[in-house]
Amino acid sequence: MMRDGQAALVSRQKSSLVLVRPASRQVRANGRPVFVVAINNLSKGPVDFRVAQVEATQHVAGSDYGMQVVTYEMLVQEEKNRQVAAAVFTGLAAAGNAYSASQAGYGHYPTPSGRTGTFYSPTAATIAQSNATAQNEAMIAATVETGQRNMAVLEQSVIKDNTLMPGEWYGGQLHLAPPVASEGGGAKTYTIVITVGADRHVIDIAQGAAGA
Known part of the structure; x- marks a missing residue:
């Protein structure tokens, strides 16, 4: 057949x-x-x-x-474990983005005496932090969406x-x-x-x- x-x-x-x-x-x-x-x-x-x-x-x-x-129960538990691991990786990536953004407003310049000076740009920092926030929100949303979609597939198919x-x-x-x-x-x-x-x-x- x-x-x-x-x-x-x-x-x-x-x-x-x-x-x-x-x-x-x-x-x-x-x-x-x-x-x-x-x-x-x-x-x-x-x-x-x-x-x-x-x-x-x-x-x-x-x-x-x-x-x-x-x-089905075993597959659901595997998916939950995968989601926990994905959340950890997403959290680490988000923390890295946030740290990089917090340092984005700082810069260096040479002084006449040959030393290096440091300056801070609030505008650059604000832009970087805004971009990092948007990226982090997108990563987290994608992680949640993937987990929900995988759970729905298991519910419907197994x-x-x-x-x-x-x-x-x-x-x-x-x-x-x-x-x-x-x-x-x-x-x-x-x-x-x-x-x-x-x-x-x-x-x-x-x-x-x-x-x-």
């Missing part, structure tokens, strides 16, 4: 239908695999989907390795716990921890088990090399 121009894996069980496809046409080397999951409730009653019941296993050279499902009513579709992005390296850098294979109500959907996936 094709979804948005990409092949989607389909699993149909007694009470539900699950479609899975990669979120991106190319997977970044050593990056997290991200899949778009769509679930349809085929039953006549409500069914539950719980992210905690999703299982992922990678198969490498005859061995199986559990893959962590990166939940799959979460949900109860599906009869006939209802629900879906979102499923993020997994990066798989371990395969021999020779070839394709990686793993199995994702998605539980919907009493149904277990087993999805076998082969992830090609990055850029392949």
